[in-house]
Amino acid sequence: MKELTEPLLWAFDVSMMQNKFTDKKKSIDFTLGNLNLSIDLNKNIFLKKLNFIKNINNELFIIRVENKLIPKNKYKIEKVFKNTDVNLTVISIDFSQNFENDFFKGRISFVQKKKNIIDFIFQLSARWHKDIPKKVLLKFPFIINLHKNKNFLKPGDIFDGKKRIKKGVWNLHEYPPSIISDNLGIETLGFEFYDQFPWQANYNLGMSEAISSENFEKFETEVQLTQELTDIILMKIYTSSKGREKIFSLWKENTRKRYDLRKYRDSNNRWIKKNYLQHFMFAYGEEAFDYKKIQFKINKIIKEGKQFGGYDSILFWHQYPRLGLDESNQWQLYKYLPKNYKTIKKIVDICHSHNIKFFIPFKPWDIRSNESLDSHAKSLEKFIKETNIDGFFLDTMSSLPESFLKIQKKFPSFEFCSEGTPREQRQIETLTSSWDQIGDIRRNFKVDINSNFFRFLFPEHPLNLVSRWSVGSDKDALIKRAAFNGMGMVIWQDIFGCWLPFSIEQKKKIKSLKNILKKYHKYFYGDNSIPLIKTLSKKIICNEFSNSQGKQKIYSIYNFGSNKINGRILKLPLAVMEFKQIYGKKVNIQIEKKQNTFYLLANLDANDVILVNIKFKI
Amino acid sequence: MKSFVNKKIFIESNEYTYRVEHLTLEGTCSTDHGPRNVKIKNLLVDKYPVTNQQYYFFLKKTGYQPRDSQRFLEHKPNKKIFNLPVVFVSQNDAIAYAKWVGGRLPTDEEWQYIAAGPKYLDWPWGNKFNPLLCNHDGNKLVPVNTHRKGESWCGCVDMAGNCWEWTAGIHDDGNHQFALLRGGSYFYAHDHWHVGGGARKNNYHWKLQILNEGINRAATLGFRCVYDAK
Structure with a gap:
């Protein structure tokens, strides 16, 4: 904890530490861990310098009340507070402001618990005239100015030599830091707007979205102020002298600390981590069904799967698009297959004899008024007993209902895989596998090759890449994207009655990828992987x-x-x-x-x- | 329940411009949706969908037994529901009946002409939807003569709602076999991922992907016959 003992550098008199701020100079320079800041309190509350970023010269905030800006030079600095002990260093500046008939108080704080991670907290309160609240909008010019810095990279962005382009994507509620590096890419700062549950409070309301938006400069956040100081921004500032890779590692470590990832370490569900290739078995087609013999071609599917390197699991699909023709629910449709559940049991047995796991899907949109998730869990339990299936695919979902979670207590090796990647903490902790699905049939969707940050944040969570409507060069790109992210795929060729197969060449590439994923499993799924590391070429x-x-x-x-x-x-x-x-x-x-x-x-x-x-x- | 005669209605030969909307959420049904010119030959068509009573009579007379009887007449027709459309019949079951009565299933094009007529009506009764003229969002099948005011231009009843109707032919795109259903049904499932239920417009067909007969039969799926006429 040596770093915590570094002295604060104050550019003003110790009298500032008293409750009354009287210093004429009104400037604060200080060091927190690896963060060096300079704040000017002369005209307004300005951030002058932040590590290697000089001449920021921007107000920290602008308050607009019912469309009127609170004028500059009006803020009164009430107090500067400093506390340093072994475990925590805090610097905070309290200010106040009378505006028309209302009274505002605010506090800006920097809190450091770890050398390279500092929390910037902005709080505000209001005492409203006649207790009638007004509409308050806030803007943060210093963030805008950071954003304008030529080296500023929004989460997942890189420079292509001319401009910033997005080469990393994330689809969860953890937002990777935006990054500013020095010109050599060595000294680096990361800015994260922690956004676990923004609706619970004012703080960070919309900030994560704003920082990912091209219109950030126009962004204003609306806040509801009370007489007590309320959090408006909690920004984590990460510092690194080893480039963006270190920022990612710090963010990853800091983010993962909040998670209970025990379920991923449970030895019973390890098989899902090696579910590299999942075959989507659409029942209504020549690929899967023999119309003459009235039976499923499971042996043929398994044989064809060898061209891809062998399927690790098969997802049987026959409910959609048939559900809704009559009142039959998703479980009844299994009874209508040849020989009832026995059809599935037979297919499962054949799959198991080839070391292939077997999934059936769950359709949450089919839950009827007389059903519940608990009743579906009971149906699933009965189905597992009758057919010995290995997993449940959660169609359109990205979370695991509690009712299903209980199933795993009875069948510990039973797995769930969702169509959407889980986005929130509880979902990520409980749902240990999902698809990485991209694509949009309604638009000109081009499969881009970029980094999936979720995959690097939670490498223990296996993802299977799929873009079901992609064909031709997009299928080529899809395979490259899987290889680039070191992830498995969904082999889905019959898209609800549209036959969109992979070519022989594409099959060979997938086979090669699967073999590599298998051979180097411990590296691909290792805990030290980093996306978008620094390269020596802009392209x-x-x-x-x-x-x-x-x-x-x-x-x-x-x-x-x-x-x-x-x-x-x-x-x-x-x-x-x-x-x-x-x-x-x-x-x-x-x-x-x-x-x-x-x-x-x-x-x-x-x-x-x-x-x-x-x-x-x- | 009082029985009635499912009389045949004459349709004079004509040409019309076929154009159908295919509203399945994803994919296509690999058929020519038009607009294209279609010639309809002289036809007789059942005024109503084939009823339980008619089908029961067919069974009694012929001893018909499907090769695969899974879900065949699962609703167990009895005298109390004789006037309801027969359901839980596959296309094969429908064809067997039609042959026995000297008819056949209407083609997708014929069905649309019988429903929409030369004026290209959107609904059998006109161009504006009226849920009172069909069994659109009910909770069960109703006797086929319940919505006589909703008859089509030629006098056919229950062309929209109550039960889906098989049309002729199994379409094969080389990788899939499917049939086209018409008219919609009383059942209107709650979610957009479900088959779009309720009564359906004259120019709408739904692609039923064929599997085994247990899947091909449904509680909402019946048929009516047409007969080639001079």
Whole structure:
């Protein structure tokens, strides 16, 4: 905890520590861990400097009351408070303001518990004239100014040499930090708007959305103020002198601390982690059904699956789009299959003899007025007993209902996989597998190759990539995207009656990917993986997969430019012992050693994804 | 229950422009939805969907037994429901009956002409939806002659609502087999992912993907016959 003992640097008299702020200079410079700030209180409350970012010169906030701006120079600094002990350092500035007939009080605080993570807290209260609240909008110019910084990267953004482009995506309620680096990409700050449950309070209301919006400058957040100070912003500031990778690691560590991930470590459900390829078995088609023999072609499906490298699970699908023709519910439709439930039992037995797990889907939209999740859980339990299925696929869902959670207590190896990736904490803690589904049939959807941040934040949660309506070059891109993110796929070729198969070449690529995922499982699903690490080319993005031992890493490298790239791709962290390309079109890769620094060189075609395995000397 | 005669109505040959809307949420049904010119030959058509009584009579006379009887007449027709449309019949069961009475199932194009007529009506009774003229969102089937005021231009009743009706033919796109259903039914499931229920417009068909007969039969699915005429 040495860092916590660093002294605060004050540019004003110690009298400021008293309750009454009387200093004429009205400027505060201080250091918290690795954060250096300068705040000017002369005209308003200005942030002057933040680490390497000089001349910010922006107000921290602007308050608009019923469309009238509270004028500058009006804030009265009431108190500056400092507290430093071994575990916590706090600096806060209290201010007040009379505006027309209302009275506002506010507090700006910096709280440091860890060297590289500082909370910035902004609070506000109001005593309203005649106790009638007014509409209050807040704007944060200093954030806007950070956003304007030429090196500012919104979460998941990189520079392509000319502009910021989005190459990382996230689809959960944890928002990765926005990042500003110095020109060398070494000194770096990360800004996170913690957003677990924004509706519970004012704080961060809309900030996460705003920072991901192009219209951030126009963004104003509406707050409801009472006589007590209420949190408006809680921004976490991460500091790093090792580039954006360190910011990601700090954020990842800090975020994961809140989670109870015991279920992922439960040895009973380990099989789901190796569910690399899930086959979507649409019942109504030649792929799955023999119209003459009136039976399902499960052996043929399993055989064809070998072209993809072998299916790890099969999801049987026959309820949609048939449900709703009459009152039959989703469970009754199984009874109408040939020989009732026995059809499923027979298919399950065949799958199990090939070491393939078997899922059936649950349709939450089909719950009738006389049904409940508990009644469906009972139906599921009966179905498991009769057919020995291994998993339940949660159609259209991204959470696991409590009723189903109980099933796992009775059948510990039974698994749930949802169509949507879980977004919130409880969902992520309980639902241990999902699809990474992309695509939109209604729009011109192009499969982009980028990093899925969820996959790196929670590597223990297996994702199967799918874009069901994608064909041709989009299917090629889908396979590349899976490889780039080191994740499995859903092999879905019969889309509710539309036959959209993979080509022979595509099958070979998926087979190769599956073999790699299997062989290097512990690295792909290791706890030390980082998305979008720094590369030496503006047109190259790269993810790094490794476990905590760090002796071996896999780099997924994508040339998203339109030209071939030849030369240094990556600066490597350690001395290299061995290296080899393990996926993608064979390219010439080399390791160059210069002044004890190792570089990865490659000759990479435009739009190519390769995976390289490197063993380091440790 | 008082029985009645399911009389046949003559349709004179004509040409019309076929255009159908396919409203399944995802995918297509790989048929030509038009607009295209269609020729309708002289036809006789059942005024009502085939009733339980008619089907019961057929069974009694022929001893018909489907090869796969899963869910066949699962509603167990009895005299109390004789005037309700027969349901829980597959397309094969419907064809067997139609053959026995000397008819056949209408094609998808014929069905639309019988419902919409030369004036291209949206609904059998006109261009404005009227839930009182059909069994649109009820909780059960009703006798086929309940909504006589909702008859089509040629006098056919129950063309919208009450029960879906099989049309002729199994369509095959090379990878899937399916049939086209017409008219909608009394059952109107609550969610947009369900089959769009209730009474359906004259120019709407729904693709029923074929599987085994147990799946092909449904509590809302019946038929009516047409007969080639001179």
